[in-house]
Amino acid sequence: MKLFIMSPRLATTARKLLKQESFDAIYAHHYEGLLVASFARRCARVHTPIIFDSHTLLGSELSYYFPGFLNAPVTWLGEILDGRLIRYADAIISVSDEISNFYTSSAKPEFPILTATNGVENDKFIQASASGGNTSPVRIVFAGNLSGYQGFGLLITAFRKIHQNRQDIELIIAAPEADTVLAAMGIDNPRDEGILVCSDGFSELPRILASADIATNPRTACPGIPQKLLNYMAAGLPTVSFEGSSAILVHEQTGLIVPNGNIDEFAAAIIRLADAEDLRLRLGSAARALVEAEYTWEQVAATFERVIRMLRPQEADK
Secondary structure, eight states: OIIIIIHHHHHHHHHHHHHHSOOSOEEEEHHHHHHHHHHHHHHHTOOOOEEEEEOSOHHHHGGGGSOGGGHHHHHHHHHHHHHHGGGGOSEEEESSHHHHHHHHTTSOTTSOEEEOOOOOOGGGGTTOOOOSOOOSSEEEEEESOOOGGGOHHHHHHHHHHHHHHOTTEEEEEEOTTHHHHHHHTTOSOGGGGTEEEEOOOGGGHHHHHHTOSEEEEOOSOOSSOOHHHHHHHHTTOOEEEEGGGOTTOOBTTTEEEEOTTOHHHHHHHHHHHHTOHHHHHHHHHHHHHHHHHHOOHHHHHHHHHHHHHHHOHHHHTO
16 A cells, blocks of 8 residues: 555655745655655656655565565565665665665765664653563563564564563553454464553553563664664663664663574563663663763754755855
């Protein structure tokens, strides 16, 4: 629906707007935004610069949307697209130095490429600090979509290992599609297995995180920074994460990082935090302090304005 219905509708709307108004730039979110913006600009016959906001690389993500036996060719295709689609952009803002360095290696020297890590709405998460008061049960949380690349299946496997011996630890899943995905895994009665499902939207996320003690990030690959990780840290929660998506986490300082795909170590790290309230509080407090100091939308906005001035130097003189 997104690719064949929503994207064409968005391109049509963008084309109409570009013909009606004189914009300074087009902000293109992810590859879908880049393709939509390029098509709309061409149809409107304008030269408004496109700023491509890159949150991941197709070479690392595209294979999750196809059957496993196609992993190798789809990954190869994703890597080719990563190198070629940027020709439709006039500047790039990426969420990590890893992504910026990738584009720098294939772009012209004068092509504007800046890193602007994701921001987080810190004020919304003030109420959600590591509780310390929830002694029984200890609650771990996963929040976000349940696409294959999120590693949700790994989390469920790890939690089942935990729940065999520790009924005092519960798992909160904050995702609208959780019941359907769990049913497909053979879990028809989540509560019987210590799993609580929250289908509320983002507005309720601070409250949900406030009820948890430990956050989980089971994704094994992410060139950028998972937004859930920033939200967890803003909520003052210690996070257990696989190393492939640990991004700004520092092991033993703001969270616990385990080797990719090692379910036993993932489960052990959760149990370690569940049994050490002082460690949870220390890691969670350090995590919140970090995002408050370095990961705000104000900083992202400043980088965006800098790119605008690079593309339209006449605006800088006003």
